[in-house]
Amino acid sequence: xxxxxxxxxxxPATAATLHPPAPTPFRxxxxxxxxxxxxxxxxxxxxNALGQRVRVLFDGLREAGKHLLVWDGxxxxxxxxxxxxxxxxxxxxxxxxxxxLLRMR
Numbered sequence: 658x659x660x661x662x663x664x665x666x667x668x669p670a671t672a673a674t675l676h677p678p679a680p681t682p683f684r685x686x687x688x689x690x691x692x693x694x695x696x697x698x699x700x701x702x703x704x705n706a707l708g709q710r711v712r713v714l715f716d717g718l719r720e721a722g723k724h725l726l727v728w729d730g731x732x733x734x735x736x737x738x739x740x741x742x743x744x745x746x747x748x749x750x751x752x753x754x755x756x757x758l759l760r761m762r
Contacts, residue, residue: 672697672750682759688727689756691747696720699749703728703758706742719749730760737762 671694678689693699701714712733714726728745730738743758 672752673699673747673754675745675747675754675756678745678756678758681757682761683730684761686727686729687758688725689745690723690725691749692723693719693721693749695750697750699724699747701726701745701747704744704746705738711738711743714745728758 673694674692676690676692678687681687691699691701696719698717699719700716703711703714705711710733712728712731714728726745726747732738738760740760740762743760745756745758747754
């Protein structure tokens with residue numbers, strides 16, 4: 658006899674998928690791909706290990722689909738970021754996604 662297993666997930670559908678950044682560790686720049694399931698507001702920021710906001714990469718509306726995020730390793734005021742761990746944080750559709758970055762100089 659053949660059997661079929663049906664499963665249902667209780668997890669809510671995700672508004673976005675933030676792929677791991679590459680390259681990491683990085684010297685000059687790093688990038689990450691974000692896939693939005695629907696159009697809407699998107700805010701993407703980089704934070705250092707002390708929780709200080711280093712840079713806002715994007716803050717506005719985006720269409721559904723794939724979008725490339727690039728960080729050049731600089732603070733908002735133009736200073737180069739120090740060697741260390743950073744967090745890439747994306748907020749969209751009530752969802753927050755965070756990925757680790759490692760900067761080497």
